[in-house]
Amino acid sequence: MTFGDIGQFVANEGSISVTDSTMNVDLSADGIADSASIGARGASAAVSVSQIETGGNALGGTSGQFLTMGAITQDVINEASVTIGGDVSIVSSDGIDGIGTSASIAAVGASASFGMTSIESLVANSPMTNVEVASISQTVNNSQSVSNGGSITVGGAMGAATSASISATGATASVSTTSIYGGGSN
Numbered sequence: 170m171t172f173g174d175i176g177q178f179v180a181n182e183g184s185i186s187v188t189d190s191t192m193n194v195d196l197s198a199d200g201i202a203d204s205a206s207i208g209a210r211g212a213s214a215a216v217s218v219s220q221i222e223t224g225g226n227a228l229g230g231t232s233g234q235f236l237t238m239g240a241i242t243q244d245v246i247n248e249a250s251v252t253i254g255g256d257v258s259i260v261s262s263d264g265i266d267g268i269g270t271s272a273s274i275a276a277v278g279a280s281a282s283f284g285m286t287s288i289e290s291l292v293a294n295s296p297m298t299n300v301e302v303a304s305i306s307q308t309v310n311n312s313q314s315v316s317n318g319g320s321i322t323v324g325g326a327m328g329a330a331t332s333a334s335i336s337a338t339g340a341t342a343s344v345s346t347t348s349i350y351g352g353g354s355n
Contacts, residue, residue, distance in 0.1 A: 174242070175239065176242045177216070181211045181248065182249055184251075185210065187257055188254035188256055190256070191256075191259075192260070193260045193262075196272060197261065198266065201270075203270045204270065211247030211249060211278045211311065212247040213245065213281070215282045216282070219285075235301055238301065240306070241302065245279045246310050247312070250314045250316075256318075258322060261321075261322070264325025264328070265323055270332075274336075279310060280343075281342045284347070287348045288348075310340060320335070
C-alpha cells in the first residue's frame with residue numbers, strides 16, 4: 170500500500186470557549202475503557218494509520234510487502250484564546266472503575282500528531298515491520314492564552330488503571346507507533 174505526500178496547514182484566528190457545561194456520568198461500572206471528556210482546541214492536524222487483526226500480518230505486511238508513505242508535513246497555528254470556564258465539570262458520583270476508564274477536561278491551543286497502530290497481529294514475532302515514511306515535519310505555534318478552569322468530581326473510589334485529568338496545553342507535537350500482540354497461537 171502506498172500513500173503519497175500528506176500536507177496539512179491549519180490556522181485558527183477565532184476564540185474558542187466552553188462554558189456552562191456539566192456532564193453527569195456513571196463511570197463506576199466494571200466496563201473497560203469507558204471515558205467521559207470535555208475539550209476545547211484551537212487548531213489541530215492529525216494523521217493516523219491503524220490496522221486491527223490481519224490474520225498474522227502486522228502493519229506493513231510480510232514477505233516484502235510494504236506500507237510506504239511520502240513526506241508528512243503538518244503546520245498548525247493558533248492565534249486566539251482557548252478557554253474552558255470554571256462552570257464546566259464532569260461528575261461521577263459513584264467513583265471511577267474499570268480498566269482504562271477515564272475522565273478528562275482538556276484545553277489545547279495548537280497540536281499536530283502522527284501515529285501508526287497495529288493491534289492483534291496474532292504472531293508474536295510479527296512486529297510493525299516493512300513500514301517506510303519518507304519524513305515527518307511538524308511546526309506548531311500557539312500565540313495566545315490557554316486556560317482550563319474545569320473540575321472533575323469523583324464521589325467514590327478510583328479503581329486500578331483509571332484516571333482523572335485536567336489540562337491546559339499551549340502547543341504540542343507528537344509522533345507515535347504502537348504494536349500490540351494479541352496472544353493468538355501460530
